[in-house]
Amino acid sequence: MSCSLLIGGLNLIQAQDGATDSHSLAVTIPEVALIDLESSSSTSITLEVTAPTEAGEAATFPDPDTSIWMNYSSIVNGTEDSSRNVTVVVSNGTIPPGTKISLVAASDAGGGDGTMGTPTASIDLSTSAQNLITDIGSAYTGSGVSAGHNLTYTLALSDAADAYSQLDANDSTTLTVLYTLSDN
DSSP: OHHHHHHHHHHHHHTTOOSOOOOOOOOOOOOEEEEEEEOSSOSOOOOOOBOOSSTTOOOBOOOOEEEEEEEEEEEOOTTTOSOEEEEEEEEESOOOTTEEEEEEEOOOOSSSEEOOOEEOSOEEOOSSOEEEEEEEOSEEOOSSTTSSEEEEEEEEEOSSTTTGGGOOGGGOOOOEEEEEEEEO
């Protein structure tokens, strides 16, 4: 009789299971804001004015430098920040008088996915932060050279009427250009 009670008790426990069952599954998506500059050699660039070789000629400004690519990964918090911008600023050093350094970001090269940012028009670098790319949503550009946005730096005479007269060999310098990916 005890054997039959045990079997009956097991049947009672199994009767509580049904044809379906469930469990909870948590999904966590992190907020991400990463930016990186890439080059096939170095992210340090030199823009060098060339001295004339003939009396009466002007110094020659260098060709634009396109060796640096900007990559980013972004996942926005849609309830708080729907997009991000990349700003750029000269954080250390002074642009030599009589010159300007313009910067252009090309459109995304297409190696990633998501809501890519929109490059602004050419900007002249300064010690005030300026938007370079706007309206970045949740997106990634791909990583490395030829991924993301190609950057073009151009050194030229400033727009001042007396720009050439302001050039001074003692004003050669090294600048630090800071890029920041931040919420709008």
